[in-house]
Amino acid sequence: MNAILNALRWFGQSEQWSGPDGIPQRLLEHLWYSGLAFAITLVIALPLGLALGHVRRGRAAAALGFAVVSSANGARALPTLGLLILAVLLAGSGVGPTLVPLVVLAVPPVLVNAYTGVRQVEPQIRDAAEGMGMTGSQVLWRVEIPVALPLVLLGMRTAAIQIVSTATIAAYVGLGGLGRYIIDGLKRQEYDSTAGGAILVIALAFLIQLIFTGLHRLSVSPGVRLSASH
Amino acid sequence: MITFEGVSKRFPDGTVALDDVSLECATGEITVFVGTSGGGKTTALRTVNRMVEPTSGRVLIDGADVRDRPPAELRRGIGYVIQQAGLFPHRTIADNIATVPYLLGEGKKRARARARELMERVGLDPALAGRYPAQLSGGQQQRVGVARALAADPPIMLMDEPFSAVDPVVRGELQAEFLRLQAELHKTIVFVTHDIDEAIKMGDRIAVFRTGGKLVQFDTPKNLLAAPADDFVADFIGYDRGIRRLSFVPAAELELDDRAVLPENASVAEARATGADWVLLTDSGRRPLGWVAVSGLATDRSLQHMPRAPLGHTFNVRADSARAALDAAVLSPSGLAVGVDDDGVVVGVASPLDLTNAIGRESAR
Structure with a gap:
């Protein structure tokens, strides 16, 4: 209880709200790393997941899909901090190496959910789409993706929240972001700063959850929500 | 094609x-x-x-x-x-x-x-x-x-x-x-x-x-x-x-018999005269009312007062097939199917034997 009160007092101090170590600046840094990592994740994982889910004919496609999804799931087990230190040792510190563990962590949920979402579209829906004369890409864009959208968004949300929470470790290798408050606070034994940083990260994660809830409402067809509840 | x-x-x-x-x-x-x-x-x-x-x-x-x-x-x-x-x-x-x-x-x-x-x-x-x-x-x-x-x-x-x-x-x-x-x-x-x-x-x-x-x-x-x-x-x-x-087989191809169809005010003697086991009683508009078993009739009174077996269902001679007629025959207490026209007026009755003959004629074609 005391820690939280101290943290609230910490938020009240005016020096937290300006300068290079102020909350606005740190928040921007945090969002910048996270956004970059998220964008890279989507560029890698979305097309791959959707395409693998769509191409289901033939043994080669099935085997490839299985291999990619299994290795993506395996990647979830990698220790983030170890990966960060390895990347920094190999490539030196800076934004680039910091992004590696974030992306490696975020690709699996996006990839696996996109793949599973598209694959799970009922065969007769796909059959009807093809039988009425949709081309392969029309089936994907007009039927499979809209129907798979709840799962695709869920994967993206999981990835975004993980990235935002994990981006705190950027501070470990000397970069900015909200992690600075946590790590510096621990080092200097200023626990109000540590708690304040933690609260900020949690709040950001909640905000992302909220954004995705809104996105779900806006983009998922009511018909899909209805058929999911049946 | x-x-x-x-x-x-x-x-x-x-x-x-x-x-x-x-x-x-x-x-x-x-x-x-x-x-x-x-x-x-x-x-x-x-x-x-x-x-x-x-x-x-x-x-x-x-x-x-x-x-x-x-x-x-x-x-x-x-x-x-x-x-x-x-x-x-x-x-x-x-x-x-x-x-x-x-x-x-x-x-x-x-x-x-x-x-x-x-x-x-x-x-x-x-x-x-x-x-x-x-x-x-x-x-x-x-x-x-x-x-x-x-x-x-x-x-x-x-x-x-x-x-x-x-x-x-x-x-x-x-x-x-x-x-x-x-x-x-x-x-x-x-x-x-x-x-x-x-x-x-x-x-x-x-x-x-x-x-x-x-x-x-x-x-x-x-x-x-x-x-x-x-x-x-x-x-x-x-x-x-x-x-x-x-x-x-259209029901229209069946040969219907109307000898056992009597108005409800007919006498038992008339019913006996038909030689049939069952007679079908009709109202004044010749619409079917029900079946009466001839053999059980002792007294010589009007058929109106005799116990009646329910009609079951009828078939339409113009629109139905012989299958509907057979179904009507099977469900009828007399074993006979009652054929009616579009107005519900009795045209005649058919026995399962008449139905068999109709199929025979159909196959011969």
């Missing part, structure tokens, strides 16, 4: 789904493919819109090989209805129906107006246009499936077990309504079912497939019932095919 020329389909694992099938589906008719599962009937249907490519042989539509056109373009010109409808859950009913018009580049407004029109045509309330498939019953979904296949007004429709996912009552309604629709539209239809009753009801011609993709008989429903090509077909049709054949 759809022509199958020696069509075979062999899958890479060696299973034969179609074995040298040749037949013609006539323009404007319903051709039913029926058979056991694994008999290749669905595979045969799917070769028409290139959802399955034959290993050998050709499928022609009005003389043109289906392979001359790209699959997507070909399919947009062929209506497609499948089991459980396969509606798109994310699209409204109107947009589901408008699928093919959208693919053909038609504007939203026109396509949706047409969708509403089609909804009425297939017996759906156009107020449902903005609903989603999950909000509709199974029967309603199937109607949407039919409307969707009709949306671009294709001359050909492929229907793969379109009514098998709904309960028997709804199925009966859908079948009857579809036949009514077809009487107006005259589409060339290939209809797949595993249900021989549905095949006989829907088909102008029936192709019976057996395991291994062999076409064993291609005939009209009447001929199929009268002369099954082999034991497989006879078994498949079932042991009651003799009774089913009665469906194709």
Whole structure:
């Protein structure tokens, strides 16, 4: 209880709200790393997941899909901090190496959910789409993706929240972001700063959850929500 | 017209789904493919819109090989209805129906107006246009499936077990309504079912497939019932095919007897004079009232006061088939079927023997 009160007092101090170590600046840094990592994740994982889910004919496609999804799931087990230190040792510190563990962590949920979402579209829906004369890409864009959208968004949300929470470790290798408050606070034994940083990260994660809830409402067809509840 | 020329389909694992099938589906008719599962009937249907490519042989539509056109373009010109409808859950009913018009580049407004029109045509309330498939019953979904296949007004429709996912009552309604629709539209239809009753009801011609993709008989429903090509077909049709054949004998061909039909104020003596075991009493308008057993009549009074057995049901001599007449005979206390005209006036009665004779005459033709 005391820690939280101290943290609230910490938020009240005016020096937290300006300068290079102020909350606005740190928040921007945090969002910048996270956004970059998220964008890279989507560029890698979305097309791959959707395409693998769509191409289901033939043994080669099935085997490839299985291999990619299994290795993506395996990647979830990698220790983030170890990966960060390895990347920094190999490539030196800076934004680039910091992004590696974030992306490696975020690709699996996006990839696996996109793949599973598209694959799970009922065969007769796909059959009807093809039988009425949709081309392969029309089936994907007009039927499979809209129907798979709840799962695709869920994967993206999981990835975004993980990235935002994990981006705190950027501070470990000397970069900015909200992690600075946590790590510096621990080092200097200023626990109000540590708690304040933690609260900020949690709040950001909640905000992302909220954004995705809104996105779900806006983009998922009511018909899909209805058929999911049946 | 759809022509199958020696069509075979062999899958890479060696299973034969179609074995040298040749037949013609006539323009404007319903051709039913029926058979056991694994008999290749669905595979045969799917070769028409290139959802399955034959290993050998050709499928022609009005003389043109289906392979001359790209699959997507070909399919947009062929209506497609499948089991459980396969509606798109994310699209409204109107947009589901408008699928093919959208693919053909038609504007939203026109396509949706047409969708509403089609909804009425297939017996759906156009107020449902903005609903989603999950909000509709199974029967309603199937109607949407039919409307969707009709949306671009294709001359050909492929229907793969379109009514098998709904309960028997709804199925009966859908079948009857579809036949009514077809009487107006005259589409060339290939209809797949595993249900021989549905095949006989829907088909102008029936192709019976057996395991291994062999076409064993291609005939009209009447001929199929009268002369099954082999034991497989006879078994498949079932042991009651003799009774089913009665469906194709109009009740009008029965010779009805009206000697045992008496007004209710007739006397017991008159009833005895008919020589019949049962007499049918009618009211002053000659509408049937009930049966009276002659043998139990002791006193010589008016028949009006004698105990009556209920009528059971009657058959319409103009509209019904001999099958309805037989059913009426079986359920009648006298064993005789009462034939009435459109106004419910008794024309005469028929015994099961009269029915047998009618079938005999039918077969002799």
